[in-house]
Amino acid sequence: MTTPRYKRILLKLSGEALMGDQGFGISPSMIKYVAREIRSITDIGCEVAVVVGGGNIFRGIAASSYNMDRASADHMGMLATVINSLALQDALEHSGVQTRVQTAISMHEVAEPYILRRAVRHLEKGRVVIFAAGTGNPYFTTDTAAVLRAQEIHAEMLMKATKVDGLYDSDPAINENAAFIKHISYMSVLERQLKVMDMTAISLAMDNDLPLVVFNLSDEGSMLRVVCGESVGSRIDN
């Protein structure tokens, strides 16, 4: 059997990653694909926690266009992450992976509350734990929640799934001459204001020495290759 290079990781999936080719919501085929990819790493004994975004449903930053208070809009965004988390839990369990959802905003009828020690126990038993509702606080993002939870559970690495092969010096969808960056320090990411995660998330990861690997989710098998220690995507560390 293949041995994982990393024993415990945290995977950050944006809401858009679940959208597939649709303009909104959750693509059934995409969520099944994501579940299969996650199963490929739990099958080799890697402990997996997941933070899912909500951008495929609602982003708090849209508050101004609705003339809403930002905190209310962010609460809506956090609830969107719960919808995605429940969909992912269902897809994972259909693929035979035991999964628990823990929410940073209590909703006992729907999911467990976030309890660190209980989350770690689930991971030790081989269950995937999905952390929903971000940090539970408005004005944050799920990238920051991912860095925070990764540290709390002592994940060895944060994996950020994207639509492109990794980190570029500009958006490759806009600039065809965008240069690929294989390895870079957090400090350089901050100085060059590269768009990989928001500044709060980057600073938190830098201060706590958490390595980040950015990889292409649609490249089948890439999640497994990252966990096995292959040089896939871009790596950011200190």
Ligand code: UDP
């Ligand atoms: N959000 C929040 N606090 C958090 C995490 C998320 O208020 O700790 C809200 C915020 O409104 C955000 C939305 O939830 O726009 C969805 O999260 P995010 O934009 O990070 O999702 P992604 O871009 O990864 O799909």
